Amino acid sequence: MKALALTLARSLALALALLPLGSCLDFDGYQQPPRLTTEVEDCRDEVIYQVLVDRFANGDSGNDYRIELGAPARYHGGDWRGLEDQLPYLQELGVTTLWISPVIKNVETDADVDGYHGYWAQDFTELNPHFGDLVALRRLVDACHQRDMKVIIDIVTNHVGQVFYYDINLNGHPDEQLQGNGKDSPVTYINEYAPGFDPRGIQAFTSLGEAGPAPIIFASDPATNHMPPNPAVFRNPEVYNRRGRTLDFEIQEQLLRGDFPGGLKDVDTTRCDVKRAYVDVYARIIEQTNADGFRIDTIKHVEHEFWRYFTQRVRQRLAAGGKRNFFMFGEAFDGRDDLVGSFTQQLPPAEAELECASDGAALSGDQLDSAFYFPQYFQAIRDVFAQAQSTDRIQALWDQRPTTWGTTAPTGGIGIAPADIPVNFLDNHDVPRFLYNVQQFDLATQRRLLHNALLFVYTAPGIPCLYYGTEQEFRGGNDPANREDLWVSGYDTQNPTFQWIARLAEIRRNYASLRRGEVRVTWATPRTGAEEDAGIFAFERNGGTNKNGYSLVVINSNREHDSHTGFEGARMPVIAPAGTVLEDLLSGERWTVDDAGTVDVSVAPMSAVILVPEGDVID
Ligand SMILES: [Ca+2]
Ligand SMILES: [Ca+2]
Numbered sequence: 001m002k003a004l005a006l007t008l009a010r011s012l013a014l015a016l017a018l019l020p021l022g023s024c025l026d027f028d029g030y031q032q033p034p035r036l037t038t039e040v041e042d043c044r045d046e047v048i049y050q051v052l053v054d055r056f057a058n059g060d061s062g063n064d065y066r067i068e069l070g071a072p073a074r075y076h077g078g079d080w081r082g083l084e085d086q087l088p089y090l091q092e093l094g095v096t097t098l099w100i101s102p103v104i105k106n107v108e109t110d111a112d113v114d115g116y117h118g119y120w121a122q123d124f125t126e127l128n129p130h131f132g133d134l135v136a137l138r139r140l141v142d143a144c145h146q147r148d149m150k151v152i153i154d155i156v157t158n159h160v161g162q163v164f165y166y167d168i169n170l171n172g173h174p175d176e177q178l179q180g181n182g183k184d185s186p187v188t189y190i191n192e193y194a195p196g197f198d199p200r201g202i203q204a205f206t207s208l209g210e211a212g213p214a215p216i217i218f219a220s221d222p223a224t225n226h227m228p229p230n231p232a233v234f235r236n237p238e239v240y241n242r243r244g245r246t247l248d249f250e251i252q253e254q255l256l257r258g259d260f261p262g263g264l265k266d267v268d269t270t271r272c273d274v275k276r277a278y279v280d281v282y283a284r285i286i287e288q289t290n291a292d293g294f295r296i297d298t299i300k301h302v303e304h305e306f307w308r309y310f311t312q313r314v315r316q317r318l319a320a321g322g323k324r325n326f327f328m329f330g331e332a333f334d335g336r337d338d339l340v341g342s343f344t345q346q347l348p349p350a351e352a353e354l355e356c357a358s359d360g361a362a363l364s365g366d367q368l369d370s371a372f373y374f375p376q377y378f379q380a381i382r383d384v385f386a387q388a389q390s391t392d393r394i395q396a397l398w399d400q401r402p403t404t405w406g407t408t409a410p411t412g413g414i415g416i417a418p419a420d421i422p423v424n425f426l427d428n429h430d431v432p433r434f435l436y437n438v439q440q441f442d443l444a445t446q447r448r449l450l451h452n453a454l455l456f457v458y459t460a461p462g463i464p465c466l467y468y469g470t471e472q473e474f475r476g477g478n479d480p481a482n483r484e485d486l487w488v489s490g491y492d493t494q495n496p497t498f499q500w501i502a503r504l505a506e507i508r509r510n511y512a513s514l515r516r517g518e519v520r521v522t523w524a525t526p527r528t529g530a531e532e533d534a535g536i537f538a539f540e541r542n543g544g545t546n547k548n549g550y551s552l553v554v555i556n557s558n559r560e561h562d563s564h565t566g567f568e569g570a571r572m573p574v575i576a577p578a579g580t581v582l583e584d585l586l587s588g589e590r591w592t593v594d595d596a597g598t599v600d601v602s603v604a605p606m607s608a609v610i611l612v613p614e615g616d617v618i619d
């Protein structure tokens with residue numbers, strides 16, 4: 001009896017969860033779409049926290065179907081309700097914005113991996129029932145807004161999940177096998193889900209040889225949700241590039257038009273109907289939830305012309321509905337700063353793409369508001385903070401941002417130039433965690449290295465972005481090991497790293513110069529050995545408050561010895577006037593700017609000071 005009741009409850013929950021986005025949900029006051037509101041004042045004030053919803057908190061056992069705890073690539077049961085329940089934990093950590101993993105319905109499972117991460121879109125008009133229903137998502141957004149927190153939703157436009165195969169041998173079935181006997185016919189490996197890239201488009205063949213473009217056939221397996229995509233425009237074979245799997249990302253055509261490894265089908269994002277469909281499906285999610293931004297996946301595999309259209313139309317549509325300062329940042333997993341920054345540049349549209357823009361305002365050169373700062377991840381977090389390489393590479397990287405990233409705020413956007421607001425991080429779901437990369441050291445050293453890197457992320461220009469679990473000192477390696485269940489930590493707010501992050505967030509909140517101030521590097525060094533300034537990286541941030549806010553951050557990334565801001569008699573000039581007494585917000589220690597306008601700050605290995613004029617210190 002109990003089992004039956006449970007089954008019924010589960011079916012009901014499932015039925016509700018599966019209601020399409022547009023359905024009328026006549027309970028909890030959620031029968032009407034929300035009123036769109038502007039929640040963000042200045043994006044630079046935010047602290048982002050990245051959540052893989054499936055792994056954060058399980059607040060509703062009613063949606064726990066097909067979960068397999070302990071199997072790292074299966075669903076684990078986390079959901080939006082669980083996230084809502086844990087908002088006090090995140091608020092105590094100092095988080096102001098949640099970036100949640102994709103919300104739309106996915107291919108359920110594929111090649112022994114589940115779509116728990118959310119990057120395998122199948123239906124853009126429905127929510128992923130593993131995470132809850134529209135009411136649960138709206139409740140989460142509302143609960144965040146009540147706490148002055150915001151929600152950024154992760155989206156993908158480059159590809160959909162494995163929703164079709166190429167019927168290369170024209171037999172009407174998906175084949176993955178060796179063909180031919182090696183005598184009268186050659187032995188060929190056929191993988192109709194993910195054939196290798198062919199610039200002509202994937203070709204069919206028969207015993208007589210090639211037989212023209214291979215037809216694509218949409219899968220139809222409800223059990224694994226390998227189903228034809230929604231909305232209808234995505235069931236037109238013409239909207240896919242159909243060239244097969246990318247073999248070489250250095251070849252531009254493959255980078256842009258190849259299927260993403262894993263059988264993820266590449267969409268022709270130059271088509272007007274595709275551009276419009278993406279604006280519509282994703283703007284609609286905001287209109288139905290009142291969420292506050294998009295984090296956009298795999299942007300380097302999509303043409304710049306798409307980003308111009310998409311970002312401009314989304315801004316216009318949401319602003320017309322009442323939501324401004326809608327933040328859109330993209331992910332290009334790449335260390336090349338010019339490439340990453342190119343998606344934030346103002347690049348005028350080409351003649352050919354203006355056709356798509358006949359549906360509204362003239363198209364300008366605006367693109368994304370910001371990008372995930374992968375170049376800094378490599379050159380600062382990895383090279384300097386994990387590997388103690390020279391700090392002059394950080395200065396070199398920062399110095400070029402005004403040329404590699406956009407310096408004009410997009411019209412109708414967040415009002416800040418992209419070059420002034422990179423998204424800074426040290427961990428995410430696609431790279432091994434920071435602690436994994438420094439595991440050769442003893443635990444105390446690992447923690448000092450992590451804390452120093454976190455201090456950098458929280459004081460560098462831009463927005464800090466924390467990956468869930470960093471605060472609990474998770475140390476997983478490559479995907480999926482870096483996607484641990486947060487609940488195993490017990491949401492421990494006494495963890496020393498949790499407390500360190502909360503402290504950094506409080507300092508950032510209290511001192512506007514650390515959020516909004518202009519940045520100038522005051523010391524960087526090529527030296528990494530026994531030299532007196534080895535490992536020092538210092539920068540001042542000026543302005544950002546009604547009064548003249550000022551802060552000076554001095555970091556020592558060297559693992560061996562104290563270093564100071566001087567070399568062979570040279571001292572570090574700062575803009576703080578002579579005689580200014582600077583106080584470290586962490587230790588209370590003080591230094592005075594001398595008559596020459598320089599200051600000599602000494603810092604212990606793997607640590608830092610955050611200095612402000614003593615009169616500015618908030619107790
Ligand atoms: Ca659940
Ligand atoms: Ca076949």
Ligand SMILES: [Ca+2]
Nearest residue numbers: 256257266301
């Ligand atoms: Ca593409």
